[in-house]
Amino acid sequence: MKIQLEYFALLKDQRGCSSETLETDAATPQQLYSELSERHSFTLGPESLKVAINEDFADWDAPLSEGDTLVFIPPVAGG
Amino acid sequence: MKIQLEYFALLKDQRGCSSETLETDAATPQQLYSELSERHSFTLGPESLKVAINEDFADWDAPLSEGDTLVFIPPVAGG
Amino acid sequence: MQFSTSETTVDPVALRSALLHDAAGAYASFEGWVRDHNEGKTVDALEYSAYKPLAEKEGARIVKEALKRFDIEAAACVHRVGPLKIGDIAVWVGVSSPHRGAAFDACRYIIDETKARVPIWKRENYRNGHSEWVNCHKVNAR
Amino acid sequence: MQFSTSETTVDPVALRSALLHDAAGAYASFEGWVRDHNEGKTVDALEYSAYKPLAEKEGARIVKEALKRFDIEAAACVHRVGPLKIGDIAVWVGVSSPHRGAAFDACRYIIDETKARVPIWKRENYRNGHSEWVNCHKVNAR
Numbered sequence: 001m002k003i004q005l006e007y008f009a010l011l012k013d014q015r016g017c018s019s020e021t022l023e024t025d026a027a028t029p030q031q032l033y034s035e036l037s038e039r040h041s042f043t044l045g046p047e048s049l050k051v052a053i054n055e056d057f058a059d060w061d062a063p064l065s066e067g068d069t070l071v072f073i074p075p076v077a078g079g
Numbered sequence: 080m081k082i083q084l085e086y087f088a089l090l091k092d093q094r095g096c097s098s099e100t101l102e103t104d105a106a107t108p109q110q111l112y113s114e115l116s117e118r119h120s121f122t123l124g125p126e127s128l129k130v131a132i133n134e135d136f137a138d139w140d141a142p143l144s145e146g147d148t149l150v151f152i153p154p155v156a157g158g
Numbered sequence: 159m160q161f162s163t164s165e166t167t168v169d170p171v172a173l174r175s176a177l178l179h180d181a182a183g184a185y186a187s188f189e190g191w192v193r194d195h196n197e198g199k200t201v202d203a204l205e206y207s208a209y210k211p212l213a214e215k216e217g218a219r220i221v222k223e224a225l226k227r228f229d230i231e232a233a234a235c236v237h238r239v240g241p242l243k244i245g246d247i248a249v250w251v252g253v254s255s256p257h258r259g260a261a262f263d264a265c266r267y268i269i270d271e272t273k274a275r276v277p278i279w280k281r282e283n284y285r286n287g288h289s290e291w292v293n294c295h296k297v298n299a300r
Numbered sequence: 301m302q303f304s305t306s307e308t309t310v311d312p313v314a315l316r317s318a319l320l321h322d323a324a325g326a327y328a329s330f331e332g333w334v335r336d337h338n339e340g341k342t343v344d345a346l347e348y349s350a351y352k353p354l355a356e357k358e359g360a361r362i363v364k365e366a367l368k369r370f371d372i373e374a375a376a377c378v379h380r381v382g383p384l385k386i387g388d389i390a391v392w393v394g395v396s397s398p399h400r401g402a403a404f405d406a407c408r409y410i411i412d413e414t415k416a417r418v419p420i421w422k423r424e425n426y427r428n429g430h431s432e433w434v435n436c437h438k439v440n441a442r
Binding site for chain 2: 190206272274
């Protein structure tokens with residue numbers, strides 16, 4: 001299925017782009033991050049990230065559906 | 080001796096003036112307030128007042144000296 | 159001046175400018191506004207009266223205490239005196255500091271101590287025709 | 301809008317005006333200013349980046365939580381995004397309320413939760429030529 005990914009902060013730098021559409025068999029954000037992390041040598045482990053699906057926070061083991069927008073959220077630093 | 084008195088808030092209303100010079104034998108603010116309270120029917124007891132002598136806080140039993148400026152300070156309500 | 163009484167409108171913009179520092183990352187401020195009611199009574203107007211020399215001396219002591227107790231860059235407080243209208247700023251406090259915790263703590267310290275210690279009094283005029291020196295527990299006909 | 305991100309300079313005067321209420325006697329505000337140093341390093345410039353739809357959604361939730369938890373009249377928060385200079389306002393919070401305790405508590409709640417939960421990131425550019433996404437524990441050559 002097709003998943004839309006957006007990247008921010010350090011993940012955007014390490015991926016080298018701010019968004020992409022991926023064809024994937026990953027059933028959950030956890031599986032997908034594991035694949036991407038290996039492919040792009042992401043330095044942030046999943047324990048320091050949060051997940052958002054379709055513009056709201058979601059669990060790492062939430063089921064992914066065709067056309068979902070997925071964002072892995074690095075440690076925030078507003079203020 | 081001569082003591083300069085200034086009145087604020089409710090004490091000013093009840094005394095009917097904002098300052099006066101008094102000739103008194105009172106040795107302390109405590110003695111003087113007791114006299115004045117009776118003379119002018121002040122409703123505030125000394126336990127709810129503070130005392131200032133010459134523009135700084137002082138004790139009720141501080142000695143009064145010729146020419147001192149004395150203020151009995153009603154409960155404050157700034158802010 | 160770190161603490162002052164003012165006969166004229168308080169200008170938070172100008173006061174804030176005086177606290178700007180490149181090293182300060184946090185700024186907390188507090189304003190007390192004249193409300194249209196107090197303890198269930200409608201307030202039409204009010205006035206503040208100060209024993210000015212001691213008010214400014216005690217107020218300056220409070221700001222100095224805050225500078226000593228908390229890790230802050232700068233702090234100031236201004237209190238209005240005279241007649242005020244609903245919505246006017248009665249008191250303003252501003253604090254700048256490296257980090258936000260100290261800014262909040264110092265700002266709160268200054269307003270709490272000011273209300274407790276500075277010889278300033280408030281007379282409220284109520285819609286029912288009475289007025290009262292707040293905290294003096296005595297209602298007088300206007 | 302109770303929470304917004306802004307590409308342009310934050311104006312505390314205009315934002316404060318929107319919180320004025322005759323019934324409110326207390327107003328607390330907080331500003332985060334861009335500092336010239338962080339953890340011992342000299343900062344020349346910085347930028348904030350936001351995942352905007354979720355930042356505004358989560359920020360609005362935080363302000364709503366504050367309105368529910370504390371006895372306040374109104375509250376708002378604005379966070380800058382994009383490149384900022386030393387001294388710029390990075391974040392602004394304002395709260396009006398009947399009494400001062402709730403204004404301080406709500407103001408602090410909003411800035412604390414915003415810093416902890418809202419998806420906004422800060423990249424600092426240091427004088428030594430490096431830059432860093434704060435909290436991401438990784439230094440990159442500029």
